[in-house]
Every structure is written in C-alpha cells, then in structure tokens.
Amino acid sequence: MNKKIMLNESDIPRQWYNITADMPNKPLPPLHPGTKQPVGPQDLAPLFPMELIKQEVSTERYIEIPDEIIEIYKMWRPSPLYRADKFEKLLDAPVKIYYKYEGVSPSGSHKPNTAVAQAYYNKKEGVKRIATETGAGQWGTALSFACAQFGLECDVYMVRISYDQKPYRKVMMNTFGANVYASPSNRTQAGRNILEQDPNSPGSLGIAISEAIEIAAQDPDTKYSLGSVLNHVLMHQTIIGQEAEKQMEYAGDFPDIIIAPLGGGSNFAGISFPFLKHKLTNGTKLRCIAVEPASCPKLTRGKFMYDFGDTAGYTPLLPMYTLGHNFKPAAIHAGGLRYHGASVLCSQLLKDGLIEAQAIQQLECFEAGVAFTKAEGIIPAPEATHGIAQVIREARRAKEEGTQKTILFNLCGHGLVDMQAYQDYFDGKLHDHSFSDEELQADLPNIAALQP
Numbered sequence: 001m002n003k004k005i006m007l008n009e010s011d012i013p014r015q016w017y018n019i020t021a022d023m024p025n026k027p028l029p030p031l032h033p034g035t036k037q038p039v040g041p042q043d044l045a046p047l048f049p050m051e052l053i054k055q056e057v058s059t060e061r062y063i064e065i066p067d068e069i070i071e072i073y074k075m076w077r078p079s080p081l082y083r084a085d086k087f088e089k090l091l092d093a094p095v096k097i098y099y100k101y102e103g104v105s106p107s108g109s110h111k112p113n114t115a116v117a118q119a120y121y122n123k124k125e126g127v128k129r130i131a132t133e134t135g136a137g138q139w140g141t142a143l144s145f146a147c148a149q150f151g152l153e154c155d156v157y158m159v160r161i162s163y164d165q166k167p168y169r170k171v172m173m174n175t176f177g178a179n180v181y182a183s184p185s186n187r188t189q190a191g192r193n194i195l196e197q198d199p200n201s202p203g204s205l206g207i208a209i210s211e212a213i214e215i216a217a218q219d220p221d222t223k224y225s226l227g228s229v230l231n232h233v234l235m236h237q238t239i240i241g242q243e244a245e246k247q248m249e250y251a252g253d254f255p256d257i258i259i260a261p262l263g264g265g266s267n268f269a270g271i272s273f274p275f276l277k278h279k280l281t282n283g284t285k286l287r288c289i290a291v292e293p294a295s296c297p298k299l300t301r302g303k304f305m306y307d308f309g310d311t312a313g314y315t316p317l318l319p320m321y322t323l324g325h326n327f328k329p330a331a332i333h334a335g336g337l338r339y340h341g342a343s344v345l346c347s348q349l350l351k352d353g354l355i356e357a358q359a360i361q362q363l364e365c366f367e368a369g370v371a372f373t374k375a376e377g378i379i380p381a382p383e384a385t386h387g388i389a390q391v392i393r394e395a396r397r398a399k400e401e402g403t404q405k406t407i408l409f410n411l412c413g414h415g416l417v418d419m420q421a422y423q424d425y426f427d428g429k430l431h432d433h434s435f436s437d438e439e440l441q442a443d444l445p446n447i448a449a450l451q452p
Helices: 050-057 067-073 085-091 112-124 138-150 160-165 167-175 189-197 205-217 231-237 239-250 266-282 344-351 362-376 382-401 419-426 444-450
Strands: 015-017 062-064 081-083 095-101 129-134 153-159 179-183 222-225 257-261 287-293 303-308 317-322 356-360 405-411
Touching: 015 231, 015 239, 015 266, 050 112, 050 231, 067 112, 081 239, 085 095, 085 362, 085 382, 095 239, 095 382, 112 129, 112 138, 112 222, 112 231, 129 138, 129 205, 138 153, 138 167, 153 160, 153 167, 153 205, 160 167, 160 179, 167 179, 179 205, 189 205, 205 222, 231 239, 231 266, 231 344, 239 266, 239 405, 257 266, 257 382, 266 287, 266 344, 266 405, 287 382, 303 444, 317 344, 317 444, 356 362, 356 382, 362 382, 362 419, 382 405
Parallel strands: 095 405, 129 153, 129 222, 153 179, 257 287, 257 405, 287 356
Antiparallel strands: 015 062, 081 095, 303 317
C-alpha cells in the first residue's frame, strides 16, 4: 500500500464534532467558586467572545466551520496520514501502525486548528488583543501565527522553564509578532505572588494561565485564549480525527487502538473523539489510550473532583482529574504535558471507563522518539514521544499475546525547535521523576473545601 495517504482540499471537514452530544453521562457543569452554582455566559463574557461561549456549552453534534477558517486551514490541511512500515519492521510485532502527522502546520504542531478558530471569533467581535499562556511553546506559537492572520495583538506568558529551555520557540512567536513574557512575571499580581514565595520558580501552566487571565480581565479590548482543556478547544481539534477516519477508509483499515499524549486534552481528543463516536453510538470495539508523563500523572494517580484550572484561582471550578492547582510538576522537557488537571470531557470519559490512561517516564519516551526517528525520518516533539512509547508497549503486548492489532497515533508535532531536549538526553542529563502518593496528593485536601 501507499505509505502516505493524502486527501484533497475538498476533503477538509466542514464541521467540528462535539462529543458531548453522544456521551452517556454528560459532563458536570463548571461552577462559580463563590456560589458553587453553574457559571453562565455572563460569567465568561469578560474572557471569551460569545460565539466561543456558545460552543463551550453546546450539545449539538456538529458545528459548522466558517469559510474564513477553512481558507486558512488550507495552508496545511488536510495533513498526511502515514503507514509506519519501517517502524513496524523494527518492532517485529503483529501490528499495523499508522500516524497522523500534524507537524506540517505553520507552527509545527496541531495547535493552529483551534488557534485560528479562536482568533477568528475574537476578531469578529472587535477584540484587539489576545492574552494566553504556553508551556513548551507550541500553543503560543500557534496563537501568534493565528493572530497575525487576523491582525490581532498577542501577549504570551511562557512557563519559565520552557522559556529558558526553548529559546527558538520564543523567537518563532516574536517573528509572528507576539510579545512573550517568562512566567511567573512581575507584570501581574498572580506572578508577583509566586515570585515572593519562590524567586526561582520554574513556573507552571497553572501560573501562566493565571497571569494571562488577569491581563485579559483588566482590559476590555483584550480577551483570553486557552490552548487545551476547554470543550470548544477540544472540539476544534476533531478535524484531525475526521480526516484520519477518511484516510483509514482509503487504506481499507480501521484502528483497534488509538493513542495520543494528554496534557490538557486537545491532542488526544482531536485524534480519538471522531473514532470514539463509533464506540459510543454503535458499540464498536476500540481502545483509546491517553498518555501522560509519570511526573504529572493526574489521570492515573489524581482524583476526580472540582478544582481550579489555574494556580491563582481565577477560573471557574472544573470537574476533572487533578493533582491540585498548586501541584508543582517536575521540570521535564515535555512542557506541554506539565498541567495539573485534565479536560472535563476527557475526565468524564475516563471516569466512565470509555477511555484509558497510561503514565510513562521521560527516558522511555525519548528512547522511543529516537527509535521512531531512525525508522521514519521525523523527529517528534518531546510531547509526541509519549504516544510513541505507548505504541511500542502495545506492539510488545500484541507480540506476547499473538494477536494482530491496528494502531493509530497522533504525531502531534515535530521537535525541530526542541533539539536541546534531545541533546540533554544524549548527554545523560535527563532523569526519571517519581513522586510518592503523599507528595502527589498533598494539595488535594486543600481543595476539599471547593467541592459543592
């Protein structure tokens, strides 16, 4: 068969898929932290344009993609699907492996799928500037690109450890026209509070979110944009899985297992939700595996409860698997996965046993990434290596059981601006991180009072 399975521009999906319509148990509502009552549009209006708020709470199965967004998508969509034949040969197991490659986008990852949509809706409502956070820099780069397409200003609060580790991500954002600040910063009260406690704080996504929200809340011309976690963000990413469905059909195949890394949930949702629809509506047998770093294992060792989405407590309370909004993850190179909680949608699906979760240490992930690079010729981002490591585990399992499996995973981005991470791996500077249950759950008693 053809190793690369391509689509035409006419094959770009014209609708986003909203999995909420098909979930047997609908997600619990976000709550106001003061009243413990469900938040309404008026509570979110200072941060988001109304069209995105409508999408956030929608239960419609499909939402139309505006033509203006489709036209920008055409810069890189449809993205290719590959049969990883050389990787299959290396693993020598009874598996067929396919990967959807999102590294062909202008920012090198899957993130522009929602960044373009969010910038579009903000522009339509007269917003002048968008403030956001970024972990490893993939989201910040994507939103910087998207804002440039619509003439919007963009302020990015980049987690300090990634700001220092990944200078070329910052340069990419600057080149697209964005202002980039290391977080925690002295520009916000949230940042100053953290720096008072720890002047050398490596930062976290929770802290950076607090800073961006604070900036947006103080300026009527500025809105906030989030790169993962929220329902509308995950929905925008389903364009990935819908394309992959069609490509798998052209290949005459259908996956038994779908794998993707999970930081907040957009990557995993993007590839898996359109396929998961078959399981929810037709009972199709399918395993969807979300892979997280062992250094931030909210899905595998966290608790399902209401928690803030940020460190300072500016967001509504979200029902999710969490390690607590004050949890301080280890400073791993996969910065996009260093988030204390998981999306409401992914959390509910995991709670209901409809998806699975695995946690993997970073040395195993980089080993997998290097093996994949040698076989397939693409250097994956550190986040993407987590999915590859799980693919290897599933191939070994298939070999031990003697069962034929078809595996699909999302290669969510390239690692061409993450070479310091690989250099540190080759130099033996990377280490696995382990936490005791007591350390992982130390913050959970503090959020017990937040429960309704």
